[in-house]
Amino acid sequence: xxxxxxxxxxxxxxxxxxxxxxxxxxxxxxxxxxxxxxxxxxxxxxxxxxxxxxxxxxxxxxxxxxxxxxxxxxxxxxxxxxxxxxxxxxxxxxxxxxxxxxxxxxxxxxxxxxxx
Amino acid sequence: xxxxxxxxxxxxxxxxxxxxxxxxxxxxxxxxxxxxxxxxxxxxxxxxxxxxxxxxxxxxxxxxxxxxxxxxxxxxxxxxxxxxxxxxxxxxxxxxxxxxxxxxxxxxxxxxxxx
Numbered sequence: 001x002x003x004x005x006x007x008x009x010x011x012x013x014x015x016x017x018x019x020x021x022x023x024x025x026x027x028x029x030x031x032x033x034x035x036x037x038x039x040x041x042x043x044x045x046x047x048x049x050x051x052x053x054x055x056x057x058x059x060x061x062x063x064x065x066x067x068x069x070x071x072x073x074x075x076x077x078x079x080x081x082x083x084x085x086x087x088x089x090x091x092x093x094x095x096x097x098x099x100x101x102x103x104x105x106x107x108x109x110x111x112x113x114x115x116x
Numbered sequence: 117x118x119x120x121x122x123x124x125x126x127x128x129x130x131x132x133x134x135x136x137x138x139x140x141x142x143x144x145x146x147x148x149x150x151x152x153x154x155x156x157x158x159x160x161x162x163x164x165x166x167x168x169x170x171x172x173x174x175x176x177x178x179x180x181x182x183x184x185x186x187x188x189x190x191x192x193x194x195x196x197x198x199x200x201x202x203x204x205x206x207x208x209x210x211x212x213x214x215x216x217x218x219x220x221x222x223x224x225x226x227x228x229x230x231x
Contacts, residue, residue, distance in 0.1 A: 035219070041223075042207065042221045042224055043207060043209075043221040045219065045220070048217075089159055091161060093161075104151075104163055105219055106163075107153075107160065107162075109158070109159075109160050110159055110160065110161075
């Protein structure tokens with residue numbers, strides 16, 4: 001069964017450094033998302049991406065964040081200058097266009113980002 | 117803006133028993149989707165069940181079923197014949213129907229299964 005993959009599974013970085021989190025969505029999906037989950041808290045939406053542009057972004061997704069789909073398969077989240085509060089689990093998700101369907105979002109296993 | 121509330125931070129149930137997890141939501145939209153996701157200790161998000169708001173019939177998926185009360189904006193999850201593998205965080209989520217709509221999650225309920 002196709003699945004969303006994410007790399008790396010765990011990233012440790014120093015405050016102020018740039019990180020790029022990578023995702024490979026399911027191949028025939030057209031909507032892509034990033035969410036984050038600070039330990040012990042709920043999952044929060046960051047950004048959605050469709051047709052090579054951002055569809056919606058949350059207040060969390062400030063100028064330090066950017067997303068890109070550099071080729072036909074990868075979907076990346078870049079944090080330009082990490083802060084301690086960026087430490088969280090970051091989930092990538094993808095969704096097909098499915099008339100009559102639930103537009104279910106399929107989640108990757110997540111990347112745990114630790115900022116020290 | 118839509119909000120999702122799960123008022124039970126923790127629940128526990130004896131193995132083989134039935135447990136119900138509560139969820140309420142707020143929206144001004146008339147059509148939308150509701151989901152329950154399971155997050156085991158691995159922290160993978162796994163879709164458990166989905167409900168379309170325009171359907172009156174409650175969704176079921178094997179041992180999992182929902183009680184969807186649209187007027188009350190309530191969407192509870194019932195797990196029958198609980199198994200040790202059901203132990204996880206459970207998140208209720210809302211999604212609008214237009215385009216690349218985001219999921220709005222509740223705070224989660226941690227479910228413990230007692231052997």
